[in-house]
Amino acid sequence: MTTDILIIGGGLTGIAAAYEIIKDSDLEVTLLQCGGGASPYIHGFCLPVGEGDSEELFYADSMASGYQQSRASLVKRLCHDSLTLQDYFAELGLSVDADENGYRLIKSLGSSVARIAGIENHTGPAMMSRLRKRLNSSKNYREYGNFRALELVKDGDRVCGAYCYDKDTDRFCTIGAKLVILATGGFGKLFPESTNSADIGGDGCAMAYLAGAKMTDMEFIQFEPSAAVWPPELVGKSIITTMFYEGAVLRGKDGNRFMLRYSEDGERVSKDMQSKCICDEIRRNGATEHGGVWFDATAVPQALWEGVYKLYRNRYLAYGIDMCKEPVEIAPAAHTTCGGALIDENCRTGIPGLLACGEVTGGLHGANRLGGNAGLETMVFGRVAGQTALKDFDPSARPATATDEPNRASEEDIADLRMALQFLLRRNLGVIRNEKLLKGGIEQTDVLLSFLGDHKGCFEKHRLYNDLLTAKIALLSALERKESVGCHYREDSQKEELPYRIIIQNKDGQCALSKESV
Numbered sequence: 001m002t003t004d005i006l007i008i009g010g011g012l013t014g015i016a017a018a019y020e021i022i023k024d025s026d027l028e029v030t031l032l033q034c035g036g037g038a039s040p041y042i043h044g045f046c047l048p049v050g051e052g053d054s055e056e057l058f059y060a061d062s063m064a065s066g067y068q069q070s071r072a073s074l075v076k077r078l079c080h081d082s083l084t085l086q087d088y089f090a091e092l093g094l095s096v097d098a099d100e101n102g103y104r105l106i107k108s109l110g111s112s113v114a115r116i117a118g119i120e121n122h123t124g125p126a127m128m129s130r131l132r133k134r135l136n137s138s139k140n141y142r143e144y145g146n147f148r149a150l151e152l153v154k155d156g157d158r159v160c161g162a163y164c165y166d167k168d169t170d171r172f173c174t175i176g177a178k179l180v181i182l183a184t185g186g187f188g189k190l191f192p193e194s195t196n197s198a199d200i201g202g203d204g205c206a207m208a209y210l211a212g213a214k215m216t217d218m219e220f221i222q223f224e225p226s227a228a229v230w231p232p233e234l235v236g237k238s239i240i241t242t243m244f245y246e247g248a249v250l251r252g253k254d255g256n257r258f259m260l261r262y263s264e265d266g267e268r269v270s271k272d273m274q275s276k277c278i279c280d281e282i283r284r285n286g287a288t289e290h291g292g293v294w295f296d297a298t299a300v301p302q303a304l305w306e307g308v309y310k311l312y313r314n315r316y317l318a319y320g321i322d323m324c325k326e327p328v329e330i331a332p333a334a335h336t337t338c339g340g341a342l343i344d345e346n347c348r349t350g351i352p353g354l355l356a357c358g359e360v361t362g363g364l365h366g367a368n369r370l371g372g373n374a375g376l377e378t379m380v381f382g383r384v385a386g387q388t389a390l391k392d393f394d395p396s397a398r399p400a401t402a403t404d405e406p407n408r409a410s411e412e413d414i415a416d417l418r419m420a421l422q423f424l425l426r427r428n429l430g431v432i433r434n435e436k437l438l439k440g441g442i443e444q445t446d447v448l449l450s451f452l453g454d455h456k457g458c459f460e461k462h463r464l465y466n467d468l469l470t471a472k473i474a475l476l477s478a479l480e481r482k483e484s485v486g487c488h489y490r491e492d493s494q495k496e497e498l499p500y501r502i503i504i505q506n507k508d509g510q511c512a513l514s515k516e517s518v
């Protein structure tokens with residue numbers, strides 16, 4: 001199969017890019033996905049339209065949240081384009097949630113003013129369904145679910161397609177394309193405790209890295225401080241941290257409000273700080289029965305449980321727990337990954353034929369993403385990628401030749417290797433890191449890679465290879481960054497000259513590490 005433009009990833013970023021191309025051209029677009037990724041969970045997104053807000057204040061907040069480690073040109077683009085979105089929503093027949101007092105905006109941790117907006121009280125699904133409807137009515141658009149891209153194919157320096165696995169036929173194929181957009185989301189699901197869905201993982205970063213992209217900020221993995229550890233059906237489901245502005249507090253296993261020990265602002269600190277404090281509290285004083293601390297939201301006003309927080313209350317009520325009346329058990333879980341393929345403000349990766357957008361990229365969020373900026377990123381950079389694809393499209397580019405081959409079953413059971421990867425990430429690349437843990441993690445990843453052996457032609461092995469490679473790049477970056485910054489916390493932190501960015505690139509099959517100014 002060949003196509004003009006191949007989009008890998010069907011989250012909000014991928015489909016926003018597809019819509020941008022379809023509406024303004026006759027180009028044929030093929031989109032691959034194996035689920036909706038994290039996008040259906042997007043509740044709110046930053047929109048700097050509230051009282052006292054401005055593009056400049058939003059920029060300053062985003063840079064401060066990222067510890068000045070972000071690529072300024074990306075943050076500028078995000079903040080500037082956020083103000084053009086109202087027209088885009090109108091074009092899709094959507095509008096930002098409002099009431100008689102104006103836009104309904106919530107303040108998030110790290111924002112100077114109320115800035116988190118919503119659409120139809122659940123932004124991700126609302127936008128995705130509108131965009132999909134438009135896409136599905138276009139004769140130039142094809143979408144394949146159950147398709148997993150595993151490797152990008154190159155013709156010289158240029159990306160010209162992707163090697164994929166089709167779950168329905170249990171076969172591999174090469175899809176040739178004149179331009180490829182990578183939008184595969186983050187790699188948080190590699191951790192055993194994660195808020196993410198099963199369809200995302202390390203493929204995107206591994207594909208970008210192997211194709212020669214500069215991988216950056218891979219050490220900055222944001223842990224959601226308040227993810228359920230009980231009941232089992234809700235494990236990994238996060239509770240929105242805006243509740244800390246409405247009276248919710250954290251308590252240790254014996255009921256003490258431990259956050260006051262770390263900050264006079266109590267729970268109203270950044271997510272990275274909260275995660276670190278929760279892990280430290282568990283280490284010092286032990287965990288609740290199911291391995292966490294208490295999230296006590298019993299002081300949150302009743303009216304909010306009927307409105308914005310209804311979703312959370314109902315989620316627990318289904319299992320006989322009423323958050324209004326009793327605390328619930330939570331612990332940090334891997335949530336958003338801030339790193340990935342370094343892009344410029346037009347989503348170019350520096351590799352001819354390859355654009356990237358969304359959570360698979362690095363540079364925008366720096367050391368710590370501002371709450372609501374990932375949702376906004378999907379809309380802004382999805383559109384940017386589509387617009388750049390129209391500019392960069394080269395009709396004379398040669399797509400890869402289509403191939404078709406059967407899957408080879410793995411001779412060994414590799415489930416234990418995957419489990420070993422999960423446990424090593426939890427232990428060696430978790431919230432609290434040090435040199436010994438990180439070095440050990442890299443060694444163990446190499447051992448697992450050697451146990452895996454030849455992964456070509458075997459789907460499960462190829463996928464695990466990509467996940468191991470992504471984990472190794474993140475571990476190498478975390479080892480190299482010796483000072484704690486943002487969501488990268490080292491208990492053996494050493495002072496360094498900040499800010500700088502770590503780049504890892506594939507040079508003759510080796511992970512070559514370098515540093516650049518941000």
Ligand SMILES: Cc1cc2nc3c(=O)[nH]c(=O)nc-3n(C[C@H](O)[C@H](O)[C@H](O)COP(=O)(O)OP(=O)(O)OC[C@H]3O[C@@H](n4cnc5c(N)ncnc54)[C@H](O)[C@@H]3O)c2cc1C
Nearest residue numbers: 009010011013034035037038039043044149185358359375
């Ligand atoms: C529970 C949760 C709640 C969140 N809430 C918010 C929020 O309220 N506000 C906010 O700003 N951010 C939020 N985030 C973060 C935000 O949702 C993500 O950063 C964002 O959705 C990423 O969008 P994306 O399009 O880049 O990737 P995703 O939405 O993750 O989509 C990735 C797509 O790529 C596909 N894919 C992956 N690998 C392959 C492959 N190898 N081949 C083919 N397809 C592949 C997947 O199937 C999927 O279609 C939340 C995240 C989570 C997990």
